[in-house]
Amino acid sequence: MTVRKNQATLTADEKRRFTAALLELKRSGRYDTFVTTHNAFIMSDTDDGDRVGHRSPSFLPWHRRFLMEFEEALKSVDATVTLPYWDWTADRTPRSSLWAPDFLGGTGRARDGQVTDGPFARTGGRWPINVRVDGRDYLRRDLGAAGRQLPTRAEVDSVLAMETYDTAPWNSASDGFRNHLEGWRGVNLHNRVHVWVGGQMATGVSPNDPVFWLHHAFVDKLWADWQARHPRSAYLPAAGTRNVVDLHDTMRPWNDVTPADMLDHTPHYTFDTAA
């Protein structure tokens, strides 16, 4: 059974296996296909048009399916590996063990933002940025630049308290849990974390930074936490909504999975703490 663990609790061996599996996916070319898919969706999902991966109700089930596919790829390299999650309300500084050289490496240097330690540093030669939007082919970060702060636990709790999953117009202007978690409105959770990390994480090709998966694994856990708090609140909209993935509509790019199929994560994985 797949158990997703808080990254702060991983053993040295678990960290080594996780980063080794990432490097092997990168070497084989499979990693970059995930970056390409994400960027294609982020550029095509629009508030007034067809929207699937972002700024829409299916933001959460789409990323759940996307992470499951990525986790399967990791397991094909090393069957013991699962996706850890980063609780950024708790591990909220660049001094967190998450950013140590034995795991993801630290922030970028001042001159050009280049990450210079850890398995994904350019100097290691094993993490070329191939799917990119500018000329730079090295991983960049700017953790907490300009005094930016990660969301607090109280801010997360204020969003988890929202009873309604999502509301019309089902986009970045919506009220409700989904859009507040995504961050286009209100205290801003998910979006703000992308900005806090900086570098490629702030761009459309954000999965170039391995922390993308740990960030989204925690966003996914917050969805599960929300479901546990609001057992009578359902995914919305239910049916007949133009440009939007309703409960039983299939999602691109898989075309064989619906939000309804993604509501219960427990057939696929569990978390190290009760939701």
Next chain:
Amino acid sequence: MSSITRRRALGVAAGAASAVTVLARTGQAAASAPRAAAPAADSDPAPFDEVYQGRRIQGGPAHGGGHHGGHHAGGYSVTIDGRELHVMRNADGTWISVINHYEPVATPRALARAAVRELQGAPLVPLTLG
């Protein structure tokens, strides 16, 4: 290594979303919600052309709607040193780009300037597949 345009990449992965967006554009004002310092979503931002931190940034109506079908800014195009920056307008009238995708700003000019700061001199490139 092969290189394809962003528009072509969208065509593969996102089908006909772009055409839908262009058609839906005219009726989108109802989706807007007010946000501080943001212009109304249905007002066209002014064109601009300036040198910012040594780089030429330009913004204005895109040439020939179909040609820019992969860009979802309602026909508004932004370039840095002549190369197109993929931009998008949010329902509340704020803007994001592929360089700053999770942090809305008020105008396309502010967006272009933010991208110049982020690029630190690097050129924009068409989406490259490894």
